[in-house]
Amino acid sequence: MSTVSATAARGQSARRLRIDGWRWGGRFFLVFMLLYTALPMIWMLLTSIKSGFAAMQFPPQWWPDQPTLASYQKLLDPQNSVGQDFLRFFWNSLIVSTATTILSVIVAVPAAYAFSRFTFPGRNFLFFAVLLRNMFPAVIFLVPLFILMRAIGLVNTHGSLVLTYLTFGLPLAIWLLKGFYDNIPVQLEQAARIDGATRFQAFVLIVMPLSTPGIIATAIYSFIGAWNEYIYAYTFLSKNEQLTLPVGIQRFFSENTTDFPGLMAASFMMSVPVVVLFLLLQRYFVRALTEGAVKH
Amino acid sequence: MAHVVLKDLVKTYGSFKAVNEVSLTVNDGEFVALVGPSGCGKTTTLNLVAGLIPISSGDILIGDRVVNDLDPKDRDIAMVFQNYALYPQKSVYMNLAFPLQMRKLPKDEIDRKVREAARVLDMTQLLERKPRELSGGQQQRVALGRALVRDPAVFLMDEPLSNLDAKLRVQMRSEIKRFHQDLKATIIYVTHDQLEAVTMADRMAVMNGGYLQQYDSPAQVFAHPVNMFVASFVGSPAMSLIPLEASTANGSTVLTSAEGWNLELSQSNARKVQSATTSKIVLGARHSTIKLHKSSVPGAIPAKAYTVEPTGDVTFVQAFLSGAIVNISVSPSVAVKPDEQIWLEFDQERMHLFDGETEMALEAY
Numbered sequence: 001m002s003t004v005s006a007t008a009a010r011g012q013s014a015r016r017l018r019i020d021g022w023r024w025g026g027r028f029f030l031v032f033m034l035l036y037t038a039l040p041m042i043w044m045l046l047t048s049i050k051s052g053f054a055a056m057q058f059p060p061q062w063w064p065d066q067p068t069l070a071s072y073q074k075l076l077d078p079q080n081s082v083g084q085d086f087l088r089f090f091w092n093s094l095i096v097s098t099a100t101t102i103l104s105v106i107v108a109v110p111a112a113y114a115f116s117r118f119t120f121p122g123r124n125f126l127f128f129a130v131l132l133r134n135m136f137p138a139v140i141f142l143v144p145l146f147i148l149m150r151a152i153g154l155v156n157t158h159g160s161l162v163l164t165y166l167t168f169g170l171p172l173a174i175w176l177l178k179g180f181y182d183n184i185p186v187q188l189e190q191a192a193r194i195d196g197a198t199r200f201q202a203f204v205l206i207v208m209p210l211s212t213p214g215i216i217a218t219a220i221y222s223f224i225g226a227w228n229e230y231i232y233a234y235t236f237l238s239k240n241e242q243l244t245l246p247v248g249i250q251r252f253f254s255e256n257t258t259d260f261p262g263l264m265a266a267s268f269m270m271s272v273p274v275v276v277l278f279l280l281l282q283r284y285f286v287r288a289l290t291e292g293a294v295k296h
Numbered sequence: 297m298a299h300v301v302l303k304d305l306v307k308t309y310g311s312f313k314a315v316n317e318v319s320l321t322v323n324d325g326e327f328v329a330l331v332g333p334s335g336c337g338k339t340t341t342l343n344l345v346a347g348l349i350p351i352s353s354g355d356i357l358i359g360d361r362v363v364n365d366l367d368p369k370d371r372d373i374a375m376v377f378q379n380y381a382l383y384p385q386k387s388v389y390m391n392l393a394f395p396l397q398m399r400k401l402p403k404d405e406i407d408r409k410v411r412e413a414a415r416v417l418d419m420t421q422l423l424e425r426k427p428r429e430l431s432g433g434q435q436q437r438v439a440l441g442r443a444l445v446r447d448p449a450v451f452l453m454d455e456p457l458s459n460l461d462a463k464l465r466v467q468m469r470s471e472i473k474r475f476h477q478d479l480k481a482t483i484i485y486v487t488h489d490q491l492e493a494v495t496m497a498d499r500m501a502v503m504n505g506g507y508l509q510q511y512d513s514p515a516q517v518f519a520h521p522v523n524m525f526v527a528s529f530v531g532s533p534a535m536s537l538i539p540l541e542a543s544t545a546n547g548s549t550v551l552t553s554a555e556g557w558n559l560e561l562s563q564s565n566a567r568k569v570q571s572a573t574t575s576k577i578v579l580g581a582r583h584s585t586i587k588l589h590k591s592s593v594p595g596a597i598p599a600k601a602y603t604v605e606p607t608g609d610v611t612f613v614q615a616f617l618s619g620a621i622v623n624i625s626v627s628p629s630v631a632v633k634p635d636e637q638i639w640l641e642f643d644q645e646r647m648h649l650f651d652g653e654t655e656m657a658l659e660a661y
Contacts, residue, residue, distance in 0.1 A: 187381035190348050193368040194375045194452075195442070196398030209385050 041271075048072070048264035055260040071265035082252075086266060088241060089248030093227060094273075096158050096244055100165040100226040101219050104173050107166070108218060109211075112177030113203065117186065127178075130171045138168065139231065146235055160236045161244070165229060169222040176221065180214030181207070216281050224274050245270050297482045298359035298372075298449035299324045300345065305354035307340055314340045316506040317354070322450075322499075325480040327473075329493035332503035333529070338486045339454055341503070345484060346452050347371050358449055369398070374443035378455040380435045382427040388414075388438050389423040395446045413445040433464045440472070444479065453485045457492065469496060490530050494518065502526050524655040527580050527648060533612060536586075536622040538579045539652060542569045551577060553618040557597050562644040568658040569649060576652025583623040585646040588613060588630065589639040596639035601632050615640065 047055050048071055050064040077083035114120075115127050133141075145164055146155070154160035184207055192202035208215075230246040237243055243251065249266050300322040307315040315337045322328045330338040343349045345356055347368040356363050363371045374395070382391050392413055396406040414420045417437045427435055436456065443451055456472070457465045473496050476483055487493055493500040494514040502509045502517060502525075510522045514530075521527035527535045540551040540559070549566035551559040559579070561569060569577055589596050599615040599622070606612075610625045613632050617640070624640065632638065649658040 185379060185381065187377045187379055188383060190346070190368070191375065191377060191381040191442075192383075192394070193348070194346060194371075194373060195395035195446075196369045198367065198369065201398070206383055 044264045044268055048261050048268050050261050052259060052261055055264075071259075071261040072269075074262060075265055075269065082262070085240070085248065085252070086269075089243050089245045090269070092158065092242060092248075093245040093270075096161050096165070096233075097223050097226040099158070099162045100169060101223045103162065104166055104169045104222040105215060105219050108170055108173035108177050109208075109215065111170075112174045113181050113207070115174065116178045116181035117189075130174055133167055134171050141167075142231060142235055145232070149236060154236075156237055156239055156242060158242065161226075161229075161233055164232050164236070165222070165226040168229075169225050173218040173222055176218050177211065177214050180211045184210050220277055220281060223277065227270075227274060297324050297480060299326075299357075300450055300482065300484065301355070301357040302341070302345070303355040303357070305341065305344060305356065306352045307337075307344055307349065308352045313506050315344065318503075318506075318508045319354075320501055320508060320511050322482060322484060325482055327476045327481075327483045327485065327496060327498045329497035329500045330484065330486045330503060331490055331493040331500055331529075332488065332509075334488055336503040337506040338488075338503050342452055342454055342484060342486045345450075346373060346375055372449040373452055374446055374448040374450075375452040375454065376439045376443050376456045378458055380427075380439040380459075382435060382438055382442075384427055386426075387423065388419065388425050388427070388430070391427065391438055392423075392441050392445050395442060399446070409445055413441045416444070417441045432460055433468065436460060436468060440475065444475070444481075449482065451481050451483045453483060455487055456485075458487070458489070472496065491532060494530065500530075502529060504529075520657070521580075521648065522657050524578060524580070524650050527650070527657070531582060533583055533623040535580045535582050535648070536617075536620060537650070538581075538618050538620045538622065540577050540579055540618060542572070542575045542577045544570070551579060553597075555618060559597065559642065560595070564660050565644055565647065565649060567660040571660070572649075572651045572658055574651060574653045577658075578650040578652050578655075579642070580648035580650060581622070581642055582646070583612065583625040585643040586622065586624045587641040587643070588624050588626050588632070589641060590630075590632075590636075592639050593641065596641040599638055599640050601634055601636045601638050604632050604634055613638070 046062075046064060049067045049069060050061065051066060051068055051070070054061050054064055054066070074080065074082055075086045078087060111130075115123065145167075149155050149160040149163075154163070188206050188210070189199075189202040192206045193199060197205060228246060229244075230250070233244045233247045234250075237247065240251075245266075249263070249270065252266060253263055302318055302320050305315055305318045306313065318337075318341060320328075330341055332338050340349070344351050345358075347363065347366060351364060358371055358373070383394065386394065389410055392410045393406050396409060401409075410423075411420070414423055417440060419434065419437055419441065422430065422434060422438075427438065430438065436459075439456070453472075457468055460468060469492060472485075475481070476496075485493075485497065494517075497514060499512060500514050500517055501511045504525050510517055510526045512520075517526060517530055521530065521535075524537055528537060538553070540553055542549060542551055544550070544566075549561045549569050551561065551569075553559075587596075592598070597617065599617055601613050601615055602621075603614045604611060605614075606628060608628070611628050611630065611632070613624045613626060615622045615624065615638065622640065626632065650656065651658055
């Protein structure tokens with residue numbers, strides 16, 4: 001009897017050890033991944049508050065001797081040329097990204113709804129055709145799109161970028177949103193239509209509020225995509241006053257090769273809108289969608 | 297309230313006919329159940345009446361108005377869905393108020409009507425809750441409230457009880473019945489559960505394969521099923537249907553089984569059999585019309601008990617006759633064991649006879 005229980009106990013502890021091994025392995029992996037993503041950002045932040053001289057030192061100063069916000073002041077000062085450039089690039093990026101986002105939501109919402117709710121000839125074909133664009137590397141479309149933009153006279157305009165970004169963002173926006181609409185029971189709309197709403201009112205009053213999390217997720221996705229895009233912005237725009245941030249910062253880098261703090265400050269400020277957006281709206285990502293609407 | 301008329305209603309999807317020339321009239325204040333197995337077209341029929349899907353041909357009248365091409369909102373109907381379809385982002389109060397807001401009623405009138413409906417359904421204390429904070433029965437009641445708050449011409453109900461647990465289902469069943477009696481409401485109620493239809497409806501429309509099989513009061517449908525489908529669908533346990541061969545000799549008509557036993561028919565039953573187009577006859581008998589004997593009696597047919605299911609009030613015995621399962625109910629005091637030899641006596645007055653080819657009930661001329 002005792003030998004049996006002893007064996008059982010040994011088996012149990014062996015199993016626990018094995019589980020613990022996996023668990024600790026998982027933790028180490030997560031910590032490693034955290035450092036891997038966070039350290040470059042921390043280093044970016046630390047460098048941005050160093051003086052130009054301190055940033056070049058070797059061995060490096062792990063913590064700046066004399067922290068300074070001079071780089072930020074320079075970038076945000078509309079009086080000097082660097083600040084003027086940076087603020088213009090920032091503004092350009094904001095315009096292009098916002099326009100892309102708004103247009104992509106305006107087009108994706110009805111498109112996704114149609115794909116989710118209606119059957120029409122060619123529905124499946126269209127739905128996969130939408131994704132075709134995303135099956136090829138972006139660079140492949142660079143030259144054709146450039147020729148197209150030149151033909152319709154959009155080279156060196158922000159419109160060319162907005163149009164191009166829509167070809168990236170829309171397919172996935174439509175796919176994402178269709179998933180949300182698929183999860184909203186059609187009976188809710190039917191109930192609304194019987195309760196006196198038109199088809200359009202049922203969509204606006206009942207379905208839209210329920211799909212807000214999806215729309216926000218889609219919008220953020222489009223915004224980040226447009227905000228970070230480099231290659232097309234670099235190709236389509238040549239006038240300095242039109243550049244967006246990624247291209248602008250790159251130019252900034254080649255002109256001020258040694259100004260690491262300035263570069264890092266610019267990079268940091270470029271990531272701020274994305275992070276802020278994400279923090280503000282993250283609760284929408286996790287909110288349970290139609291909980292309590294219907295019994296499953 | 298209003299009456300509803302369906303005239304030769306057809307709904308096709310491509311070459312598939314989901315609803316096939318269904319015609320029926322629901323009188324003002326009548327409770328009609330559309331009942332049938334899944335895929336029989338009952339929910340499609342209801343959605344056609346609601347206007348949620350367009351009809352292929354035929355006419356729908358609500359009151360004296362042809363509503364074929366009207367939007368759901370203009371048909372003056374209310375609907376209760378199987379999954380309740382409560383608006384999850386709205387409180388109970390706003391759920392009840394929504395149909396009134398859509399009709400642009402003044403605020404104070406909306407408030408009065410919502411509170412009245414809440415009082416009737418005993419959920420005044422729930423008005424500020426969100427649907428997800430309610431139990432299944434409460435959600436069901438809100439769905440009912442949203443339907444009645446507007447005082448529509450017709451109530452449409454699509455399996456409103458099938459998501460509730462068994463006990464709550466029985467309770468809500470009587471609540472809906474009471475609701476119908478109090479409001480004198482015209483109700484079209486879709487269910488796959490024949491028991492719900494039998495217990496609640498004034499008349500039941502039995503459907504199968506897109507066709508209306510029989511439309512009559514539950515008592516009539518139960519006593520005089522028009523064909524084998526209705527006979528086996530209505531009633532629980534199902535009516536036993538035994539395939540037999542008819543023959544007439546020396547003025548008496550006899551049904552013979554593959555196993556070799558004979559059943560001599562009464563005069564009226566013999567006349568029914570003579571009206572058949574074939575000698576293949578199906579004998580239908582409900583469990584309560586078959587008498588079980590533990591010893592041989594004249595006219596009784598020998599069989600072996602297969603399973604014995606005591607339910608407390610009655611004990612159900614199953615046996616095989618001519619390859620068909622036969623259900624018999626006996627008093628719990630009768631002790632029957634599986635595989636025991638028994639004798640079954642059919643009640644000639646209450647047996648049903650069907651044409652083995654057309655599956656239609658046979659009538660005497």
